[in-house]
Amino acid sequence: MATRVRPSSKRCAVIGGSGFLGRHLVEKLLDRGYSVSVFDIRQSYELPGVTFHQGDLCDNQALLSAMKDVSLVFHCASPAPASDDRKLFERVNIQGTHTLIEACLEAGVQKLVLTSSASVVFEGKDVKNGREDLPYAKKPIDYYTETKIEQEKLVLEACDKEKGFLTVAIRPHGIFGPRDPQLVPILVDAARRGKMKFIIGDGTNLVDFTFVENVVHGHILAAERLRPDSPICGKSYHITNDEPVRFWDFMSEVLVGLGYAAPRYHLPYTLVYGLALLLWLLALILRPLVSFKPTFTPMRVALAGTHHYYSCDRAKRDLGYKPVVSLKDGIERTVQSYPHLRQGA
Ligand SMILES: NC(=O)C1=CN([C@@H]2O[C@H](COP(=O)(O)OP(=O)(O)OC[C@H]3O[C@@H](n4cnc5c(N)ncnc54)[C@H](O)[C@@H]3O)[C@@H](O)[C@H]2O)C=CC1
Numbered sequence: 001m002a003t004r005v006r007p008s009s010k011r012c013a014v015i016g017g018s019g020f021l022g023r024h025l026v027e028k029l030l031d032r033g034y035s036v037s038v039f040d041i042r043q044s045y046e047l048p049g050v051t052f053h054q055g056d057l058c059d060n061q062a063l064l065s066a067m068k069d070v071s072l073v074f075h076c077a078s079p080a081p082a083s084d085d086r087k088l089f090e091r092v093n094i095q096g097t098h099t100l101i102e103a104c105l106e107a108g109v110q111k112l113v114l115t116s117s118a119s120v121v122f123e124g125k126d127v128k129n130g131r132e133d134l135p136y137a138k139k140p141i142d143y144y145t146e147t148k149i150e151q152e153k154l155v156l157e158a159c160d161k162e163k164g165f166l167t168v169a170i171r172p173h174g175i176f177g178p179r180d181p182q183l184v185p186i187l188v189d190a191a192r193r194g195k196m197k198f199i200i201g202d203g204t205n206l207v208d209f210t211f212v213e214n215v216v217h218g219h220i221l222a223a224e225r226l227r228p229d230s231p232i233c234g235k236s237y238h239i240t241n242d243e244p245v246r247f248w249d250f251m252s253e254v255l256v257g258l259g260y261a262a263p264r265y266h267l268p269y270t271l272v273y274g275l276a277l278l279l280w281l282l283a284l285i286l287r288p289l290v291s292f293k294p295t296f297t298p299m300r301v302a303l304a305g306t307h308h309y310y311s312c313d314r315a316k317r318d319l320g321y322k323p324v325v326s327l328k329d330g331i332e333r334t335v336q337s338y339p340h341l342r343q344g345a
């Protein structure tokens with residue numbers, strides 16, 4: 001009689017494991033004694049204890065081979081928000097997530113932890129100490145947010161204790177840290193082009209920025225607490241540094257740490273937002289003829305000029321979450337990790 005091998009609880013797969021967050025997660029999982037299968041469209045490193053599977057999230061067969069004997073799956077694959085490509089976001093975040101859920105069920109995976117985003121409730125207006133029960137954005141500010149909402153719904157609705165398939169969504173906000181391809185590089189590029197002289201609005205808006213190791217910690221706590229009798233099944237959890245900071249103070253600290261001047265001159269928020277919207281429309285209309293990517297997109301301007309910080313009380317209560325690295329130490333470690341982006345380098 002054929003016996004079905006029960007997947008080892010220390011064998012997991014990280015979908016999107018070649019990316020910024022994914023790789024930090026893989027490293028921590030290895031430290032904690034897990035063996036890891038990485039599934040990604042690209043391979044960006046090699047590590048002992050990691051098996052790489054290169055493939056597209058929409059490819060069921062490729063996913064199945066990466067999930068052999070795996071009991072726990074982390075899903076942190078997504079196109080970069082800056083790509084602004086509707087079809088790509090729909091294909092990867094919605095169709096790909098659907099394919100992944102089907103593959104998990106077929107492969108007998110027991111737990112799925114999704115990296116969602118706190119931005120699923122953000123509509124470009126202030127969010128102060130937002131909790132997880134805020135409604136999803138009715139008018140999402142970009143395709144990235146729109147498809148992250150659908151992705152989170154798919155994963156949470158798939159939670160089924162009868163089938164032995166448990167899901168949870170982690171909603172981080174403004175992840176930063178060593179090897180981040182987005183926040184610091186975009187900021188430095190803007191500074192080098194002389195575009196970081198201005199503060200959008202009065203500069204007092206509070207925002208969450210979350211050091212990557214805290215985000216990883218939240219994911220692992222969620223995975224290890226995800227059991228049929230736990231209150232976390234089918235729920236979402238904000239994971240932040242729990243230290244809201246003025247957006248422009250954070251940007252200034254990173255810029256000054258890397259040897260650039262801090263922004264000084266104020267511009268009215270509505271004026272900059274209107275200009276960003278106009279530029280975005282122009283780029284859309286002219287796309288068949290010329291391609292240009294404005295630095296100040298409507299999404300970035302909205303993020304730079306409004307309050308958006310979130311309560312992580314639910315994660316503290318249900319996951320026992322507490323940030324492991326303070327904002328000050330996180331910024332210090334991040335700045336040190338980018339010698340090539342220093343002024344004059
Ligand atoms: N960076 C941030 O501030 C925040 C990120 N998130 C979420 O965290 C997750 C990870 O983001 P990052 O590490 O920052 O991005 P990243 O771009 O560094 O990593 C994403 C990974 O997904 C892979 N990927 C993309 N399309 C794929 C496909 N079709 N099939 C297989 N792999 C594919 C990419 O190759 C990449 O390695 C994403 O789900 C993102 O939405 C949520 C909140 C904030």
Ligand SMILES: CC(C)=CCC[C@@H](C)[C@H]1CC[C@H]2C3=C(CC[C@]12C)[C@@]1(C)CCC(=O)C[C@@H]1CC3
Pocket residue numbers: 081116117118119173174175182183186187190295296300301303304
């Ligand atoms: C105004 C300006 C050009 C600032 C440069 C920094 C920005 C590139 C980042 C500031 C806040 C960041 C952020 C994200 C991406 C990078 C920033 C816009 C996300 C959109 C990444 C994906 C998410 O899920 C939410 C993030 C919110 C904060």
